[in-house]
Amino acid sequence: MANLNLMQLLSLALVLTASMNATASATAVKAIYWIDQPLFPASSINTSLFTHVYYAFLAPNATSFKLCVSNSTNITLTNFITTFRSRIPTVTTILSIGGSNATPFSLIFSNITTRATFINSTISVARAYGFDGVDLDWEFPQNSDDTNNLGSLFQEWRIAITADAAITGKPRLVLTAAVYFAVYFSVSDTPWTYPVTSINQNVDWVNVMSYNFHGSWNNDTGAPSGLFNPTRNISVVDGLKSWIGAGVKPEKLVMGMPLYGMTWQLQDPNVNGIGAPVVRPDPGSNGAMAYFQVVDFNKQRNAKVVYDVDTMSVYSYSGSYWIGYDDPITVTAKVGYAQALSLRGYFFWAAGYDTNNWKISTQETKQIDHSEQEYACKSASNSVLDWKWQIKVEL
Numbered sequence: 271m272a273n274l275n276l277m278q279l280l281s282l283a284l285v286l287t288a289s290m291n292a293t294a295s296a297t298a299v300k301a302i303y304w305i306d307q308p309l310f311p312a313s314s315i316n317t318s319l320f321t322h323v324y325y326a327f328l329a330p331n332a333t334s335f336k337l338c339v340s341n342s343t344n345i346t347l348t349n350f351i352t353t354f355r356s357r358i359p360t361v362t363t364i365l366s367i368g369g370s371n372a373t374p375f376s377l378i379f380s381n382i383t384t385r386a387t388f389i390n391s392t393i394s395v396a397r398a399y400g401f402d403g404v405d406l407d408w409e410f411p412q413n414s415d416d417t418n419n420l421g422s423l424f425q426e427w428r429i430a431i432t433a434d435a436a437i438t439g440k441p442r443l444v445l446t447a448a449v450y451f452a453v454y455f456s457v458s459d460t461p462w463t464y465p466v467t468s469i470n471q472n473v474d475w476v477n478v479m480s481y482n483f484h485g486s487w488n489n490d491t492g493a494p495s496g497l498f499n500p501t502r503n504i505s506v507v508d509g510l511k512s513w514i515g516a517g518v519k520p521e522k523l524v525m526g527m528p529l530y531g532m533t534w535q536l537q538d539p540n541v542n543g544i545g546a547p548v549v550r551p552d553p554g555s556n557g558a559m560a561y562f563q564v565v566d567f568n569k570q571r572n573a574k575v576v577y578d579v580d581t582m583s584v585y586s587y588s589g590s591y592w593i594g595y596d597d598p599i600t601v602t603a604k605v606g607y608a609q610a611l612s613l614r615g616y617f618f619w620a621a622g623y624d625t626n627n628w629k630i631s632t633q634e635t636k637q638i639d640h641s642e643q644e645y646a647c648k649s650a651s652n653s654v655l656d657w658k659w660q661i662k663v664e665l
């Protein structure tokens with residue numbers, strides 16, 4: 271088996287990028303979620319880099335089951351839409367509902383009447399502000415009743431947005447959903463699978479959250495969003511393979527990438543590879559750091575930056591601090607894989623986490639800049655090319 275050195279890795283990444291550009295179709299999705307917070311105005315999003323911008327998030331009222339729009343949210347939603355209405359190039363705006371906070375989705379979706387109330391409200395709010403689509407981010411269904419109800423919800427939602435388009439004479443609202451990295455949720459006592467048939471028939475695509483594989487809850491270092499994982503089947507590729515293997519059409523799948531890293535304090539600064547024992551999550555906010563902060567950290571502390579070919583991820587360390595993250599090189603490789611699998615596209619979580627010159631987000635259009643950092647590269651047990659071949663054969 272061949273070992274890749276860094277230059278080979280870079281060339282591969284560039285070849286994959288070139289193929290993405292050559293074959294990218296008009297319907298390719300390059301999306302980003304914008305979080306409703308004052309730190310990063312939506313107007314700072316460069317629409318040359320994205321096709322779709324998601325507003326995150328609205329939530330349904332727990333008793334009326336309709337979307338809550340407070341007066342301050344009213345202003346934010348109005349400003350958000352106004353920002354993008356006149357932008358060239360244009361972007362599609364999507365209203366995302368849910369998020370990682372607890373939402374009463376299980377209850378609402380268990381009953382056809384309350385589903386209808388919810389669906390009606392999402393369409394009314396999306397149309398009132400001028401959104402082009404709606405998105406559901408349910409983290410996560412808990413059992414197979416939930417996923418059966420989710421299948422019904424998608425079907426009824428699709429019927430409702432189709433009817434709405436006919437009545438209003440406007441283009442149909444786009445319908446998407448953010449989903450777990452794998453089609454199966456097998457770690458709980460009540461394993462479940464997403465409603466594959468309903469997704470294929472009713473949803474425009476799902477945003478696969480191919481990240482948060484390793485974090486503050488672990489007692490060792492690891493790749494938060496590794497393309498591969500040689501020791502466990504928790505990786506971008508394992509998750510996407512489960513989706514495609516279960517029968518979801520590749521054009522219904524959009525691959526998620528984090529614009530942030532996960533951090534740990536090492537037990538022993540001299541034991542600093544993937545799988546090194548850690549003491550606690552640190553530095554950053556509960557063990558998470560935006561990419562621009564990682565870049566600052568690496569520069570200020572003169573951190574060692576290492577590409578791990580086994581996981582196709584990058585990490586840096588300085589003293590006892592260790593950060594696993596994605597950068598323009600790993601993102602380029604991931605986008606190449608998304609293209610090799612004929613996926614619909616990719617999305618980022620979240621706007622404002624990239625550097626202020628959009629270093630990661632522009633990975634497609636810029637030559638990879640590796641002048642600022644010193645790289646080391648671990649030898650690989652599997653070459654990236656072997657892996658690509660394996661994915662193609664197995665699917």
Ligand SMILES: *[C@@H]1O[C@H](CO)[C@@H](O)[C@H](O)[C@H]1NC(C)=O
Pocket residue numbers: 316317318319632635
């Ligand atoms: C937006 O991104 C495009 C493509 O990378 C670039 O040419 C342009 O200068 C950027 N615009 C701004 C305002 O940064």
Ligand SMILES: *[C@@H]1O[C@H](CO)[C@@H](O)[C@H](O)[C@H]1NC(C)=O
Pocket residue numbers: 331332333334338
């Ligand atoms: C939720 O809906 C209930 C019943 O319609 C209403 O009384 C309550 O004020 C709403 N809560 C919020 C936060 O809007």
Ligand SMILES: *[C@@H]1O[C@H](CO)[C@@H](O)[C@H](O)[C@H]1NC(C)=O
Pocket residue numbers: 341
């Ligand atoms: C929200 O705004 C409306 C007018 O647009 C006003 O009547 C209402 O009192 C406001 N609600 C709150 C909670 O400020």
Ligand SMILES: *[C@@H]1O[C@H](CO)[C@@H](O)[C@H](O)[C@H]1NC(C)=O
Pocket residue numbers: 339341344345348
């Ligand atoms: C939202 O704000 C606009 C003014 O910007 C106002 O006309 C409208 O009534 C408000 N809507 C709600 C639901 O408060």
Ligand SMILES: *[C@@H]1O[C@H](CO)[C@@H](O)[C@H](O)[C@H]1NC(C)=O
Pocket residue numbers: 381382383384
């Ligand atoms: C569904 O919800 C409606 C409205 O809340 C209620 O009247 C009805 O009994 C519920 N149906 C079931 C089967 O729970």
Ligand SMILES: *[C@@H]1O[C@H](CO)[C@@H](O)[C@H](O)[C@H]1NC(C)=O
Pocket residue numbers: 390391393394434
């Ligand atoms: C939502 O329900 C109301 C009341 O039944 C109705 O007037 C409205 O047209 C519905 N809106 C949509 C988008 O279906």
Ligand SMILES: *[C@@H]1O[C@H](CO)[C@@H](O)[C@H](O)[C@H]1NC(C)=O
Pocket residue numbers: 489490547
């Ligand atoms: C780390 O966690 C794993 C399970 O996630 C456990 O098997 C192992 O013993 C733990 N190691 C230490 C040093 O606590």
Ligand SMILES: *[C@@H]1O[C@H](CO)[C@@H](O)[C@H](O)[C@H]1NC(C)=O
Pocket residue numbers: 452453454456503508509512
């Ligand atoms: C990983 O393997 C476990 C155990 O065989 C299985 O239950 C799970 O579905 C697999 N996950 C993926 C994403 O393939």
